[in-house]
Amino acid sequence: MIQAFGLTSNPRKDLPPAVDDVSFEARAGRxxxxxxxxxxxxSTVLRLMLELQQGRxxxxFRGRPLRRIAHPSREVGVLLGxxxxxxxxxxxxxxxxxxxxxxVPVRRAxxxxEVVDLAGLADEPLGTLARGMxxxxxxxxxxxxxxxxxxxxxxxxxxSVSESRRLHSMLSAHAARGGTAxxxxxxxxxxxxxxxxxxTLERGRLVADQEVAHFARTxxxxxxAVRSPHAARLAAHLTKEARTARRSIEVVREEGNRLSVYGSTCAEVGETAFRHDILVHQLADETGDMGPSANELPVAPSGVLEKTRSDSTARESAGILATGEAGPPAETDERPTCPPGAARPTAALPTLTATEVASPLPPPISVRAAPSPLRPLRYELRRATGIGTGFLTGAAVLVTSVLTAVLLARTGHTPQPRLLTAWPRELPLPPAALGAGLLGALAFGDEFRHPALAADRGTVPRRLGLLSAxxxxxxxxxxxxxxxxxxxDAEMLYLVYGRELTEVPADWLALSASWIGLVVGCAxxxxxxxxxxRSTTAGLAAVVAVPxxxxxxVQKVLEGPSVRTAAGFPVRLREVLLLQWPFGGERYVAAAARVLVQPVGGALTLSVTALLCAYLLATLRGRAR
Structure with a gap:
């Protein structure tokens, strides 16, 4: 059950709000x-309901706001645009x-x-799908x-018409199971x-909230609705008689031999046809403009008026006409629903097959897996490997690094560590660090550009599990x-210039720790x-802003005058915390400590810490609202 109270969008400049104080209910089973x-x-009402737009x-949803639901995607299925x-x-x-x-299990896909009839296009890219698909x-x-x-x-x-009918039958079947649509x-x-x-909404305000029978009647x-092989002649006589009697009617020619007569009754149209010897195949009152198109109308035998039900069940079957003078059923607050799993009753139509009238839903998920910390990790792996962006970025980084390393070696005067990492002094970051930062920015940027990737909400959920993954x-x-x-880089330098430029440096451990820390920190x-x-560009800009x-x-702070300095921090850390580690582990931690005291290492650590604190603050603020 959905209960919306006082939905109001924020006004823009001097314009009134697009939605103003809208309240309604959508009951389960309907x-x-x-x-x-x-x-x-x-659309604004839906976005306000789903907390995708700022407003009041x-x-x-079943007694809980969306932000208080642990797994919103299991409660609300959304299609917006x-x-x-x-x-x-x-x-x-x-x-x-x-x-x-x-x-949910992968087989669910x-x-x-199968239900939406897209199994044949399962391997097609999303960008190639037509609007209906x-x-x-x-x-x-x-x-x-x-x-x-x-x-x-x-x-x-x-x-198309048949696809729309199938979709609405899915909604009816979902409601018959006890769901809300x-x-x-x-x-x-x-x-x-x-x-x-x-x-009913009009200019952002609620103007009516009615049962469908009352809505159709009022x-x-x-x-x-008239069907006749002499529709043009009948239309001319109806117009002429109305003009003579000074009555206001409107006769609209539909497709084929069908007429729609507004402002008249079946009796008056039938009498006009009888007086002028015009054969009528169909004559029926329709409650509102909800009759089927000409190619969907069932044809009755010549001269016979087709009589069908006019209740809400007949309207749901999309093509049944109301009869004569009988009015619609009285409005009621509650209507019986089918038991879970059963389809709603529908009237038989000669032009509809059973598949078109009652389209099946996917089987319900009876047992759901317990929350697992691996779930966001599986999602992130599928997100990162499902497209070629990451692979293309990595290939571009490797090609750029190799070319840069060869050119630096040719010009000379470049230290070997910078040759191996393809990091010219003129650039703030090497290609590998920039590529890692871009891949990191895309990890969230994909979801802000394509919100369906964050399945729990229409926008990216600020969840620590997702961030950790x-x-x-x-x-x-x-x-x-x-x-x-x-x-x-080492392999290419060896092939071009020989072994001299590819020898392992003596302080390889500290250099490796610095290199790994730089690339991971940028990512x-x-x-x-x-x-x-909420932007890929902003993420990459933040990476470049570090150096x-x-x-x-950081360099200015470290080089400025002070009474005491932090010189010798790695040595003291090793003496205090790393007296003796198995397998020489103290060497690796000491190398990491030396990275932290360098200007680049300290700046990167400071930047990542500040960004993490800002992310956590935004997360807590979002949960508190």
Whole structure:
């Protein structure tokens, strides 16, 4: 059940808020439509409900606000606009990555692909999908964790008539299981056919909250649907008689031999046809503008008026016409729902197959795995390896490093450690450090550009488990990049210039610790900065700012006058904490200590610590709101 109270968006400049004090309920076991014209505020209401936009008001999902739900993706399945995924990722890879994020089995991806009829496109990149396929994939993402509530923004946009009918039958089946379904639409016809309750918005305000029978009776335009082989002649006689009697009617020619007559009744149209000997194949009152198109109408025998039910069940079957003078059923607050797992009753249609009327849902997830610390790690691994960005970045770094090392060796006057790391004195950072920082920034930047990657919310969740997974994966990637860079540079220098430039330095341990610390530190700085500033560019800028801005400040502080200095810190640390370690471990810690007292090491440590504190502060602030 969804309960929205006082949803109000923040006004922009002198403009009124797009949504102003909207409150409504969407009950479990029912399909609720949020109806409104373009610009009425439907999408803004959904974003306020999901806490994706700043504003006032609160929304409860089964009695809890979204930020208080441990696993929001298991409670609410969301489809807002296009599927926000990386265009190079495959359909199956995208869903499997979301499976890892939501903690559901990987086979769930294939189950939902079968349901939305995308199994044949499972290996296609997201960027190649047409609009209709993209909407199907969005529905698959929403159904993936088997949520109790479905929130869909204009889900039928870009879908054909049969695809729209199938989607709405999915919503009905979800409601029949006891779930809650809320979707937005600008078409009253669609809302009247498929929803149990219709909430109408106009200019950001709630104007009606009605049962579908009451909505159809009071807010839709009644008409008479006529089918005749002489539709043009009948239209002319109806118009002429109305003009003579000074009555206001409107006759609209539809596709084929169908007419829609507004402002008249079945009796009046039938009498006109009888007087002028016009054959009529169909004549029926329709409650509102919710009749099917011409190619969907079942054809009755010649001269026979087709009589069908006009209750909400008939409207849900998308094509049944109301009869004669009988009014719609009385409005009720509660309607019986089917037991879990059962499909809603539908009227039989000659033009619809059983598959089109009742589309199956993926099987429910009966037993969910307990939360595991490996879940965000699995997600991060699938995110990082599902596209070629990381591999291309690594290849570009290695090629740039090799070329730079060869050129530095040719010009001479470059120390061997800088040759092996391809770090000219003129550059603030070597290519490997910049590449590691870029990969770190992309670790969060992907999710800010493609919010569906953060499956628990529409935006990136500030969870320490997710941050830890990103730090672990980026550190491993940075280590691999650091070793490959030195190895490739040494191999190329050996091939071009011989063994002289590839000899192992005497202080290789301290140099290795400095090199690893620099590359890993840059990767972490990129991760944290991108997470704080919500931008890949800001993450990379923070990495470059360390040697350009922070290092000079640290050097000035260390070189400034002081009564006491920190000289000899590694030696004293070794004496106090590292009296005797097995396997000579004190040497490695002492090497790491020497890295920390260097200006670059100290600046990088200071920057990463400050970014981590800022990230934690933003996390705590977000949870406190």
């Amino acid at each position: 399909v609720t439509a949020l109806l409104g014209a373009s610009g009425a505020g439907k 008001g609160i929304t409860y 296009d599927v926000p995924g990386h265009p190079a990722r495959t359909v199956r890879g995208h869903l499997r990555m979301l499976c890892a994020a939501a903690g 294939d189950e939902v692909l 993209d909407r199907r994939l969005g529905l698959a993402c929403a159904l993936l964790p088997d949520p109790h509530t479905l929130v869909l923004d204009n889900p039928t946009d870009g879908l 809320l979707f937005t639409t600008a078409d009253p016809k669609e809302a009247a056919r498929t929803a149990d309750r219709v909430v 807010r839709l335009r009644p008409r008479v 990103k730090l672990v994966v980026t550190a491993a990637t940075a280590l691999l990049l650091a070793f490959l860079t030195v190895g490739c 972490w700085a990129g991760v944290l900065a991108a997470g704080i500033f 350009v801005v922070v290092v000079p400040v």
